[in-house]
Amino acid sequence: MAVESVNYQCPSCGGTMRYDGASGRLVCDFCGTAHLPSDIEAIYAARQASADASAEEASRRAEAGTLSEYEQMASGSGAAVALTDEVIAEAVDAQGADGADDPIASFLSRASWNESERAGLRSFTCSSCGASLTCDATTAVSECPYCGNTAVVPGTFVETARPDLVVPFKVDKAAATAALTAHYKGKRFLPKDFADANRIEHIQGVYVPFWLYDGTAEGSETFEARNVRTHRSGDEEITETDIYSVYRAGEVGFTRVPADASAKMPNGHMDAIEPFDYGSLVPFSLAYMPGYLAERFDEDAEACASRVHGRMRQSLEDELRASVRGYDEVRSGSLDAQVRMESVSQALFPVWMLHTRWQDGDYLFAMNGQTGRLVGDLPVSWGKVVLWFFGLFAVLCMVLSGLDFGFLQFDDTLASMLVDIGLPIVGAASICAVFYSQMKTARERSEAHEYIDADGLELSASQDTFIETRRSSRHLD
Incomplete structure (x- = not known):
């Protein structure tokens, strides 16, 4: 039987x-x-x-x-x-x-x-x-x-x-549903009837399997750093740029960097609902499961390690770059790094999965069942994108044209056009890009900053070498 x-x-x-x-x-x-x-x-x-x-x-x-x-x-x-x-x-x-x-x-x-x-x-x-x-x-x-x-x-x-550990659910179903409705608010590119017409097809609390990796990233990188000075000499503007070669080497330790171990779960959604509060981790017990679904892993620790490897490597590079201080500009070079995975454990994390439909399209949202962080990609009304872009462009044109006419008073036609037209285009596009990013929040992560050990970056070598000074001049009218 x-x-x-x-x-x-x-x-x-x-x-x-x-x-x-x-x-x-x-x-x-x-x-x-x-x-x-x-x-x-x-x-x-x-x-x-x-x-x-x-x-x-x-x-x-x-x-x-x-x-x-x-x-x-x-x-x-x-x-x-x-x-x-x-x-x-x-x-x-x-x-x-x-x-x-x-x-x-x-x-x-x-x-x-x-x-x-x-x-x-x-x-x-x-x-x-x-x-x-x-x-x-x-x-x-x-x-x-x-x-x-x-x-x-x-x-x-x-x-x-x-599993070794589990983070129990804290957010209930009603709160997850309410959070989805709140998620729609303030989204300027959302189609007008999406919030009212779309419906939740399924909502389910799931304990999702994750691998948690402890490891160390060690490496070095040579940066090009610059300090720029500008002064006037007669009818010329002189720019002097000091070039430095900046070498940094060190290591960063990481604790419990997560990677979801379920092929069912989209990696972008699982990464985007991080972080979980590890202070609530408890030894695994099936007694936390009633009322929810739970999955066992179907992607082993070795298969998932490459994603974590990349995140640790990127975090090391970010930390090395952040250690380069006192310069006006810093340009990255080529990172030479090794990542050592020292231990791995398995945990179940609480996730609310919400599936909605609108105009024959499927939309998937994920909520961190502990912190309430909700992510998911929303539909975009391109008509609204166009209206917002040209509306912002018109407003910025009026403001900057007024400044040009009343205060700046450029004699150079090209400079005047740049201020009156070029800057409004860049400004409108930048604001629209921010609005668009609010519509697409389920994205895989490339770094692991929250999981860096308390000691942070431990530098093993640091050297700043002056290379040369470059001079350029511009004739002033």
Whole structure:
């Protein structure tokens, strides 16, 4: 028969429980009692261990092909599926072509609420109502659609797949929905009817797997630095530029740089909701899961390390550059760096995923379930972009033309045109660029500044060498 799930139900009345982030307890909405996660974990520990052992045994027998015909029928798909790395990889690859260039389409094709037939499906029995449930290879905690109980999928969080840490949810569903509505406000390029006409198709709290890396980036870079002086000599303006070669070498330590370990989750959304407050990290316990879904990793630590490697390297370069002080200009050279990954741990972080539709388009938003930070890409009304650009251009033209006529009074026609037309174009374009950036907030990160150790950059070498002075002159009318 199919392996039974472990459902974390109220010890007082057997009702459905949910973890309440505000109180830090598991709450029963039927009888109103509240329980500490540690108490619930103690109650269900033996049952969970037994279910995991049964699932692992079924997985081994499925892999060996020794399941009985009755057991194969009970699995729901003709045969039980052994949860091996190959099965997980096949499950991910089966959806690799769907929306390969579109993170929203890719997410929706893999999301539990939009499942289609694919490799790695597993079946188990709900221990509350006896229903036969099916989930994909990476679902660790699901919800029974028949009785509403949170069902921990047996055999998922075992051995190397068991997380070390978890950040419990703090933001509830109502707050996530309200935050999405608030997110629309002040967006000047948002289509007029988007906020009213779009609707939330799905909203789900998910514990997303992350790898947390400790490491060190060490390297050196030579910068070109300049100090510029200008003075007048007769009818000429003289500019003198001192050129320096500036060498810096050092290292930066990092603690718990995160990288999401789920192929379902768009990296841009997961990076953009950082940072999580690590002060709330607690040892992993399934008692924090009721009321939410949870995923196990399907991208291993080695596969995700390259993203973190790049972030550490960029942060080292930024720190080396920031150590170059006392110059008017600093130009980067070529960074020579090595990154050492020293340790890695696995954690589950709370994320609200919100999927909306508008005019046949899908829009995906993610909210940090601890801090409330919400990100996602909004549609852009290009008509509004044009109107704002020309409106800003007209206003800036009037202001700068007035200054030119009343105060500046350029004799040079080219200079006057630059002020009256060129600057308004640049100004209007810059303001519109800021407005546009507010519409597109789900972006992968290239640095890891928040995770630099308290010691910061430790310089091992610092040398500033004067190269030459360059002189130029300009005739003054």
